[in-house]
Amino acid sequence: MNLSEDELADMTPRDFRHMVRRGEWTGRTGGACRGYAQANVTILPKDYAYEFLLFCTRNPRPYPVIDVTEIGDPHPKLVAPEADLRTDLTRYKVFQNGELVAEPTDISDYWRDDLVGFLLGCSASFDWLLMAANLKFRLVGGFITNIQCVPAGRFRGPMLVTCRLFKGAHDAARAIQITSRCLAVHGPPVHIGDPAAIGIKDLSHADLGALPNFAPQQPDEIALYWGCGATRMIAKEAKPPLMITQGDVEVLVTDRLTEELAN
Amino acid sequence: MNLSEDELADMTPRDFRHMVRRGEWTGRTGGACRGYAQANVTILPKDYAYEFLLFCTRNPRPYPVIDVTEIGDPHPKLVAPEADLRTDLTRYKVFQNGELVAEPTDISDYWRDDLVGFLLGCSASFDWLLMAANLKFRLVGGFITNIQCVPAGRFRGPMLVTCRLFKGAHDAARAIQITSRCLAVHGPPVHIGDPAAIGIKDLSHADLGALPNFAPQQPDEIALYWGCGATRMIAKEAKPPLMITQGDVEVLVTDRLTEELAN
Numbered sequence: 001m002n003l004s005e006d007e008l009a010d011m012t013p014r015d016f017r018h019m020v021r022r023g024e025w026t027g028r029t030g031g032a033c034r035g036y037a038q039a040n041v042t043i044l045p046k047d048y049a050y051e052f053l054l055f056c057t058r059n060p061r062p063y064p065v066i067d068v069t070e071i072g073d074p075h076p077k078l079v080a081p082e083a084d085l086r087t088d089l090t091r092y093k094v095f096q097n098g099e100l101v102a103e104p105t106d107i108s109d110y111w112r113d114d115l116v117g118f119l120l121g122c123s124a125s126f127d128w129l130l131m132a133a134n135l136k137f138r139l140v141g142g143f144i145t146n147i148q149c150v151p152a153g154r155f156r157g158p159m160l161v162t163c164r165l166f167k168g169a170h171d172a173a174r175a176i177q178i179t180s181r182c183l184a185v186h187g188p189p190v191h192i193g194d195p196a197a198i199g200i201k202d203l204s205h206a207d208l209g210a211l212p213n214f215a216p217q218q219p220d221e222i223a224l225y226w227g228c229g230a231t232r233m234i235a236k237e238a239k240p241p242l243m244i245t246q247g248d249v250e251v252l253v254t255d256r257l258t259e260e261l262a263n
Numbered sequence: 264m265n266l267s268e269d270e271l272a273d274m275t276p277r278d279f280r281h282m283v284r285r286g287e288w289t290g291r292t293g294g295a296c297r298g299y300a301q302a303n304v305t306i307l308p309k310d311y312a313y314e315f316l317l318f319c320t321r322n323p324r325p326y327p328v329i330d331v332t333e334i335g336d337p338h339p340k341l342v343a344p345e346a347d348l349r350t351d352l353t354r355y356k357v358f359q360n361g362e363l364v365a366e367p368t369d370i371s372d373y374w375r376d377d378l379v380g381f382l383l384g385c386s387a388s389f390d391w392l393l394m395a396a397n398l399k400f401r402l403v404g405g406f407i408t409n410i411q412c413v414p415a416g417r418f419r420g421p422m423l424v425t426c427r428l429f430k431g432a433h434d435a436a437r438a439i440q441i442t443s444r445c446l447a448v449h450g451p452p453v454h455i456g457d458p459a460a461i462g463i464k465d466l467s468h469a470d471l472g473a474l475p476n477f478a479p480q481q482p483d484e485i486a487l488y489w490g491c492g493a494t495r496m497i498a499k500e501a502k503p504p505l506m507i508t509q510g511d512v513e514v515l516v517t518d519r520l521t522e523e524l525a526n
Contacts, residue, residue: 046313049313050309050312050313050316053313053316053317053320054316054331057316057320057328057331058331058341065320068317068320068321078321078413150341180526183446183526187526263443263446263450263526
């Protein structure tokens with residue numbers, strides 16, 4: 001389906017999710033449903049649920065928990081009760097024993113009665129608040145860093161971040177203030193400035209969600225890096241028999257405004 | 264041991280915990296170790312760990328998680344690695360199948376290899392910040408309310424709160440601002456004003472931590488109520504075979520400043 005930026009932004013979360021459910025939207029979710037919080041999704045067997053929830057508790061910047069489904073229930077009751085985790089993301093990554101085995105657009109065939117869905121805040125949620133404050137910034141994409149998460153049980157691995165470039169210190173400082181009120185969607189940045197300091201070689205080569213035609217960082221641009229809730233690297237290290245995550249830039253749109261979840 | 268208020272406030276967390284460990288201090292922890300965060304403690308068998316952690320995740324105002332010990336390990340590695348959960352609280356409550364069976368000053372005899380300790384922020388932590396801002400308030404005590412926590416698995420029950428009375432709207436508003444930066448120790452109040460609206464009959468009869476000689480609320484005093492991390496009511500409803508909590512007003516002093524844990 002072809003939608004203008006305005007049409008995409010004006011959709012309700014329910015209408016957007018149903019469009020995805022019907023297979024009519026296969027693109028990124030960034031820019032959809034102005035103001036509504038979006039969630040990274042990680043699905044695991046219940047035997048891994050405690051360790052993963054503890055892992056998120058110990059690493060709230062990349063993995064802020066905004067909902068956890070009941071065992072076997074694909075509906076996130078707190079933030080989007082009408083949503084269905086099996087169908088409402090445009091793309092999934094299915095890992096078996098740490099290996100990526102499929103990238104389906106629907107996981108109904110993989111669903112089991114022992115699965116638990118974890119919804120983790122996504123930084124696409126706070127972009128609306130940055131824009132509402134008239135901040136000038138460019139989203140660069142997602143990167144694997146050399147920052148190690150605090151382990152919990154079998155879960156460990158490097159933190160992923162998203163990078164945004166801000167024009168000048170005023171806008172960068174405002175972005176830190178605004179996102180500090182948004183702990184449910186990563187909160188303040190985990191790093192400021194030099195990408196090499198956290199193991200990022202080249203901002204022009206994002207590991208996920210790379211945008212086309214990236215122009216090099218300008219001298220007046222300040223780079224801010226926020227924790228990212230993508231868990232693919234974690235899947236590769238923990239190697240659970242089954243772990244399903246969202247695609248690169250295709251997450252779940254919830255029914256809760258980012259402002260509702262703000263602290 | 265007799266200590267002046269200043270001597271108690273000037274102690275380091277380590278010295279205070281060792282005094283408790285040696286059995287030389289049996290009183291409340293409020294007022295000890297100026298500026299350091301204090302933690303409510305709940306200890307459960309690992310079979311209950313996921314459901315309890317989820318319960319805390321769903322109810323962050325009463326139950327903000329600041330540390331979770333490894334299974335069988337009595338040392339809270341993140342916030343007080345030198346502390347020992349078996350000996351460093353002045354009093355404990357031991358529940359078996361929901362019944363209070365003992366109130367020992369040491370739980371070494373109850374410790375097992377399958378126990379997990381949950382440290383939950385305590386509001387005594389932010390009192391130092393309120394005093395540092397020169398706010399005038401009276402701590403009234405803790406109360407059982409008619410607010411029901413969001414259930415998780417076998418855990419459910421009423422929220423407990425602590426009440427403080429502030430002189431005038433300016434000080435009350437400042438207290439809300441200050442504690443909003445302290446989500447790790449309950450964050451902003453869950454209620455303002457009328458105690459009856461949340462099922463509290465009489466502020467002069469606290470359910471826990473009642474202070475002697477409570478003077479009635481004055482017309483210029485505004486009542487603010489914060490979530491409280493005491494889990495005794497939860498123990499009674501969930502009825503786990505074993506659950507150990509702190510005493511009424513005797514919690515764990517951590518090595519982290521409340522300002523370190525602030526958002």
